[in-house]
Amino acid sequence: MTQETTVSAARRDVPPNERRPDAGYGSFPSTDRDIPKPAKQSTRALAPDLLRGFLMLTMALDHMALALNTWQHGTGRETEMDGVVIEEWNRPVAYVVRTLTHLCASGFTMLLGIGVVYLGRSRTRLGWSSLRIAKYFAVRTAVLTLIGVLLGLAVSGGRVWFMNFVLFSLAIDYFLAGMLWLVIDTTEPLLARAVTRVFPDKVSEEDEADEPLLRQERGQDGSEFGVLVSWHIHNALLAVLGLVTIWWNIWLSPTNGHCDIRDHASDVMQPLSVAASEGPDGPAVSHNPLLGIWFWITQTERVMSVFPPMAWVSFAVLGLLYGRIDVTRTWNSSVAALCNLAAGLGFLVLFVLTRVLRFGNLSEGCLQTPEHDKYPDRNPYLASAQSFFYIIKYPPDVAFWAFTLAGNFFLLAFFGGIPTSVAKRFTLLLDFGRAALFFYITHLFFIFIIGPLMVALFGHDTGIPTQMDPGSTRGIDNAFAYFGIWAFAMLVMWPAVRWYGRFKGSKPADSIWRFF
Numbered sequence: 001m002t003q004e005t006t007v008s009a010a011r012r013d014v015p016p017n018e019r020r021p022d023a024g025y026g027s028f029p030s031t032d033r034d035i036p037k038p039a040k041q042s043t044r045a046l047a048p049d050l051l052r053g054f055l056m057l058t059m060a061l062d063h064m065a066l067a068l069n070t071w072q073h074g075t076g077r078e079t080e081m082d083g084v085v086i087e088e089w090n091r092p093v094a095y096v097v098r099t100l101t102h103l104c105a106s107g108f109t110m111l112l113g114i115g116v117v118y119l120g121r122s123r124t125r126l127g128w129s130s131l132r133i134a135k136y137f138a139v140r141t142a143v144l145t146l147i148g149v150l151l152g153l154a155v156s157g158g159r160v161w162f163m164n165f166v167l168f169s170l171a172i173d174y175f176l177a178g179m180l181w182l183v184i185d186t187t188e189p190l191l192a193r194a195v196t197r198v199f200p201d202k203v204s205e206e207d208e209a210d211e212p213l214l215r216q217e218r219g220q221d222g223s224e225f226g227v228l229v230s231w232h233i234h235n236a237l238l239a240v241l242g243l244v245t246i247w248w249n250i251w252l253s254p255t256n257g258h259c260d261i262r263d264h265a266s267d268v269m270q271p272l273s274v275a276a277s278e279g280p281d282g283p284a285v286s287h288n289p290l291l292g293i294w295f296w297i298t299q300t301e302r303v304m305s306v307f308p309p310m311a312w313v314s315f316a317v318l319g320l321l322y323g324r325i326d327v328t329r330t331w332n333s334s335v336a337a338l339c340n341l342a343a344g345l346g347f348l349v350l351f352v353l354t355r356v357l358r359f360g361n362l363s364e365g366c367l368q369t370p371e372h373d374k375y376p377d378r379n380p381y382l383a384s385a386q387s388f389f390y391i392i393k394y395p396p397d398v399a400f401w402a403f404t405l406a407g408n409f410f411l412l413a414f415f416g417g418i419p420t421s422v423a424k425r426f427t428l429l430l431d432f433g434r435a436a437l438f439f440y441i442t443h444l445f446f447i448f449i450i451g452p453l454m455v456a457l458f459g460h461d462t463g464i465p466t467q468m469d470p471g472s473t474r475g476i477d478n479a480f481a482y483f484g485i486w487a488f489a490m491l492v493m494w495p496a497v498r499w500y501g502r503f504k505g506s507k508p509a510d511s512i513w514r515f516f
Contacts (some may be wrong), residue, residue, distance in 0.1 A: 030457070040271055046423040046430070047416035048111055053429030054411065055107045056439050057490060060447065062101040064486040065094070067451025069459075069475025074100055075386065076445065081394040082362040084254040087369055089386045093479050099389055099422040105166060106315045106396065106404035108436075109173055113319020116177045117327060120185065122304065130182050136176030143512065144171035144437075150306070151444065163295065164305035167440075173316040174311035181320060184238075187229050198224035205343035206290035238321040246314035246401045248358060252295055254284045256395065259366040271506070284362075297394050311395035318405070344409030351402035355381040355388055360398025363390065428494055435501035439493070454485055 065071060072077055075088035089095060090314075123133050144167050152163025162168075200223075252259055286292025289303040298305040331339065354360045358379065367380040367387055381387050391400040415423065424430075432439050438443035448468075455474055462475040476482060504513045 002290075015393060017389055023281075030085045042482045046418075046420060048114060049433035050418075050423060050426055050429045051107060051408065051411050051433070052111055052436055053426075053431070053433030055104045056432040056443075058101050058437060059440075060443050060490060061097055061486055062104070063443065064451065064482065064489065065097065066467050068455060068482055069473075069484065070094070070477050070479075070482045072464060073098075073467055075390055079394065080390070080392050082253055082257065082392055082397075083259060083366070083369050084283075085366050086363075086390065089369060090198050095386060102391065102393060103404050103407045104246060105312065105393070105453060106401070107408040107411075108166075108170065109312050109315035110319040110322070110405070110408060112170060112174050113316035113321075114323040114326070115319075116174065116181050116233065117320060120178070120181050121327065124185075130185070130244040134179065134182055135160050137175050141171040141175040141513075143309075144168070144174070147437075147441065151441070155448075156304075159302075160304050161302045162289070162293075162305070163303075166307045168293075168305070169307035169309040169312050171224040174332075175267045175312045176309075177316040177320055180317070184234050184320075184324075188234050190228075191233065192226040192230040194222075194226075196223045199223075199225060231324075235321055235324060237318055239323070240398030242314045242317040242321065245310070246396065246398055248295075249311050249395045249397060250362065251305055253362055254286075254296070255362075257362040258364045259368075273277070295395070306394055307397055314401065315405075333386060333416055335412045340409045340413035340416060344406045344413060346468075347402045347406035351399060351406060354399040354402060356378075362392040362397040391490075417487055427498075428490075431494065431498040431501050435497050435504065438500045439497050439505075440478050442493055443489075447489055450489055452483070 056212060062073075066073060071090055075090055075095045075098045077088045077090060078086060090098065121134060123136070128136075146166060148167035148171070149162060151165065151167070152160055156163060258391050284297065286296040286298045287300055289298060289300050292298035292302065293305045294310045295308050296311075297308065326336075329336070356379070358364070358381065361381075365380075367383070367390065369383075369387075371383045372378075372387070375383065381390070389403070391397065391403055393400055396404075418426075420488050452468075455476055458481070459474045459476050461473050462477045463473055464475060464477075466472050466475065476485070504511070506512045
């Protein structure tokens with residue numbers, strides 16, 4: 001823990017007017033009783049909390065569409081799943097909303113990784129040992145998993161014993177990111193000392209000026225050069241790990257990311273679609289509850305998991321990398337926003353390449369709409385705007401990874417570029433972002449209570465079977481009514497979420513209430 005402690009000390013030496021407004025960001029408010037409060041609220045990270053709050057609102061849009069049966073749950077008429085054929089696109093407003101909601105799962109997982117870095121640093125400053133921090137990560141993982149199990153039992157009426165909406169995935173990725181942070185916290189100073197022994201006289205004044213937060217006590221963590229080399233090597237390893245852990249979704253695909261192509265000569269369909277698969281759930285769905293839940297979408301009579309944690313861990317790893325870079329820089333908010341913008345542009349370019357060069361996709365041959373039938377030899381992703389932005393979420397492919405990370409970095413750049421005095425006025429986003437788990441649990445119950453009630457009062461036959469009750473086709477498909485009910489629900493929930501955020505902020509650092 002020596003390095004984190006020293007970095008924290010170095011950070012306090014930075015003049016207040018040079019600190020970033022979001023320099024103190026963590027996954028918890030900066031109101032820990034044991035940590036002195038910052039002199040100004042500007043030291044509290046607003047951009048990540050604003051992003052998390054925005055993602056919460058966006059996630060609620062997706063769930064409200066399910067509760068009201070407004071449209072099918074996908075950019076096509078089928079869910080964006082490995083090996084599932086798309087023959088028709090969803091209505092335009094549904095396509096846009098669903099594409100926007102793709103940012104949520106990746107953004108939450110990335111923010112989770114960022115939060116691990118700041119939580120580890122803050123608890124180290126409180127004097128916590130590595131074992132105590134590891135125990136904290138384990139307890140929080142257990143609590144999140146238990147909540148997910150209880151929610152699944154409640155939603156299914158006890159028929160499904162383990163239903164992984166997303167909390168189990170977040171819990172496991174949180175634990176893995178936490179353990180990885182602890183390992184790096186141990187190995188980084190060891191490598192720095194080793195480099196110092198190999199290059200005892202290698203000291204870079206330029207690096208010392210550019211990397212003030214990497215200064216360490218030579219006797220403990222090596223020379224400035226050794227610390228810098230160790231820091232960069234660990235960052236490079238995290239970047240490689242982030243790439244490997246998203247690419248293995250392609251490597252482990254039961255369909256190799258391909259659907260069978262329609263035979264245009266005979267007009268015979270033999271696709272790897274929902275109808276042609278082994279069961280009613282698609283060709284890339286595992287039926288092994290013990291192994292499948294880790295890497296694949298899993299469906300059995302008693303187990304249902306659509307967010308395999310190992311398929312999403314890449315976002316947490318990149319969150320760790322982002323957090324490490326963020327805590328060692330003294331950039332002001334404008335420079336940080338430009339860096340987020342540059343990162344977003346980089347991922348956007350990668351996304352475009354996945355479309356043009358056709359790599360990193362789990363939907364090869366799966367786009368079989370009339371526009372694709374008309375030009376069967378063309379690049380299917382360039383046939384239309386809908387085709388270009390069609391990405392696989394279950395599990396995420398490389399195109400999804402690049403697109404959603406680009407979107408989240410653009411949002412971080414936007415929120416980070418807002419003056420602190422203005423950003424503090426976005427109280428709804430801040431409140432939802434700082435009590436995220438409480439919001440998540442509350443909104444599920446509220447939306448799926450108010451939704452069916454609204455449908456019973458104002459709904460009509462939409463011709464679309466509901467996700468919750470396939471035997472019913474009643475719903476509310478008017479877009480204005482849909483957005484109005486969603487906005488009403490968010491405003492009704494706001495006071496409770498705001499109260500809880502203040503309540504948990506009054507609790508000590510190791511309180512279980514802070515888990516929510």
